[in-house]
Amino acid sequence: MNIDQKYIQDKFIEYCEVDTRSYFESETVPTSVGQAELLQLLKQELLELGLSQISYSPKDAYLLGKIPATTSKKVTAIGFVAHVDTADYNSKNIKVRVHKNYDGRDIRLDKSHVLSSKQFPSLKKVIGHTLLTASGDTLLGADDKAGIAGALGMAKYLLSHPEIEHGDIWLAFGPDEEIGKGAARFDVKRFPVEFAYTLDNGDIGDIAYETFNAASATVTFAGTVVHPGEAYGLMVNAGLMANEFIAALPKDFVPEKSKGYDGFYLVTDFSGNVDQAMVNLIIRSFDTEDFLARKQFLKTLANKINAKYGKGRVKIEMRDQYKSPGDLIKQNPYVVNLVHHAYKQLNITAKHIPFRGGTDGDFISEKGIPTPNLFNGGANFHGPYEYVTIENMAKLSEVLVEISKLHVHLNDCRDETPLKR
Ligand SMILES: [Zn+2]
Numbered sequence: 001m002n003i004d005q006k007y008i009q010d011k012f013i014e015y016c017e018v019d020t021r022s023y024f025e026s027e028t029v030p031t032s033v034g035q036a037e038l039l040q041l042l043k044q045e046l047l048e049l050g051l052s053q054i055s056y057s058p059k060d061a062y063l064l065g066k067i068p069a070t071t072s073k074k075v076t077a078i079g080f081v082a083h084v085d086t087a088d089y090n091s092k093n094i095k096v097r098v099h100k101n102y103d104g105r106d107i108r109l110d111k112s113h114v115l116s117s118k119q120f121p122s123l124k125k126v127i128g129h130t131l132l133t134a135s136g137d138t139l140l141g142a143d144d145k146a147g148i149a150g151a152l153g154m155a156k157y158l159l160s161h162p163e164i165e166h167g168d169i170w171l172a173f174g175p176d177e178e179i180g181k182g183a184a185r186f187d188v189k190r191f192p193v194e195f196a197y198t199l200d201n202g203d204i205g206d207i208a209y210e211t212f213n214a215a216s217a218t219v220t221f222a223g224t225v226v227h228p229g230e231a232y233g234l235m236v237n238a239g240l241m242a243n244e245f246i247a248a249l250p251k252d253f254v255p256e257k258s259k260g261y262d263g264f265y266l267v268t269d270f271s272g273n274v275d276q277a278m279v280n281l282i283i284r285s286f287d288t289e290d291f292l293a294r295k296q297f298l299k300t301l302a303n304k305i306n307a308k309y310g311k312g313r314v315k316i317e318m319r320d321q322y323k324s325p326g327d328l329i330k331q332n333p334y335v336v337n338l339v340h341h342a343y344k345q346l347n348i349t350a351k352h353i354p355f356r357g358g359t360d361g362d363f364i365s366e367k368g369i370p371t372p373n374l375f376n377g378g379a380n381f382h383g384p385y386e387y388v389t390i391e392n393m394a395k396l397s398e399v400l401v402e403i404s405k406l407h408v409h410l411n412d413c414r415d416e417t418p419l420k421r
Helices: 005-016 033-049 121-126 142-159 238-247 288-309 326-331 334-345 360-366 390-410
Strands: 052-057 062-067 078-083 097-099 107-110 113-115 131-133 169-174 195-198 206-211 213-222 264-272 276-285 314-322 351-355 387-389
Touching: 005 033, 005 131, 005 142, 005 390, 033 052, 033 062, 033 142, 033 169, 062 142, 078 142, 078 360, 078 390, 107 131, 121 387, 142 169, 142 387, 142 390, 195 360, 206 326, 206 334, 213 238, 213 288, 238 264, 238 276, 238 288, 276 288, 288 314, 314 360, 334 390, 387 390
Parallel strands: 078 169, 078 195, 206 351
Antiparallel strands: 052 062, 062 169, 097 131, 107 113, 131 387, 213 276, 213 314, 264 276
C-alpha cells in the first residue's frame, strides 16, 4: 500500500507546532485558542483533500468530514476519532526534530534531556525508522497528532484510489480529551456512524475495548467538640473517624499494587480536625460488577462508622466520572473482530490491552456508538521524551484503509466470535 509518508510527515510537523494544550479551568469551547486554530487548519485540509459534508460546531468544537462511499453494496458508515489537544506539559514553541534512519544511539534533545534506548527500550523497535522528537523541554504532541496524521494519510489514499470499495467513512477531530471534557460535549447526532475507533496512544496492533470505570467520592465526617478536660463520653473526633475510614480500605487495592486488569481505590487527599474531616478518593475498576461492589463497599463502610458513632456523622457523596465501553462492545464483538481481520491482512499481531485510564471512546460509547481504541504508534506521551515515527503513522493509515475495505465484505457475514481478554 502506497501511503504518502511525506504528506504524513509534513502535516504532523505542522500540527505539532501549534500550541494546543487544553486547560481544565477554562470555560470556553474548546478550552484554548490554539485548539480552535488547529481545527481551522484541519478544516482547510479536509476541504483540500476533497472530503464532503465538512462541518464544525462551535458548541462541541468537533470537526467532521466524510469520505463518501465508493461501493454500491449496502454497508454501514464507520468513523475514526482523534483529539487535537495536548496534555498539561510545556507546549510552547515546540520544534519537531527529524532523525532519519534512526540508528538506536542516544539522542541529545537539549542540555538536560537525552533520549536513550537504555532508558526507553521500546526505541529498539523503531531502529531504521524516521524518528520524530521534540527538542528539549516541551512535549511533542504525538498524543494525538499522530492519530490525526494517520487518519489524514488514510483519507488521502482512499480519495486518490476511488477504485477501492468502501462505505461512508467519517473523520471526527475533537478538543479537550486530556481534561475529559471534549467527548463529553460531543453531539453524536452529527456523527452518523454505526461504530467508530479512537486513534489515541498505544502501539501497533493494540486494541483496547475495556477501560476503567471511574468514580470519585467525597466523604465528610462531623465530630463533636468538647473541652478536652470535660470530654469523657462526649467528644467525637472527626479526624479519628476519617482515620478509621481510611484504615478500613483494602490494603492491596491501591494503584501501587495494581496492573493489567486490576483496579484500585486512591485516597487523593484528606484533611481534618476534631470538629470536621474530609477524605477524597477515586475508584477505578474494569468490571462493571466489581465497580458497583467497590462503590457499595464505601457506602457500607460509612454506615458502619455511623452505626458506631451515631447517625449522620459520616456522609458520602459519589460521582461517576466515566464508564468503560467494555459491556457495549462485548455485545457488538464484530467491532473488534473486524480489526483482528484487518491486522491479520497486514501481518500485525493483535493485542487486547486494558486501557488504564479513560478515553474519548468511553463518552462516545456511552452515547450509543461502540468505540474501542486502536493506536497512534507513538510512545512516552505527555513529556519531553515523546516520540513517533513516520513508518508507524503510515502503518496506522494502512490499518484504517484495511478496516474500511474489509467492512464492505464482512458487513453481511459478521464475525461475532465472543471477545476474550
Ligand atoms: Zn490522547
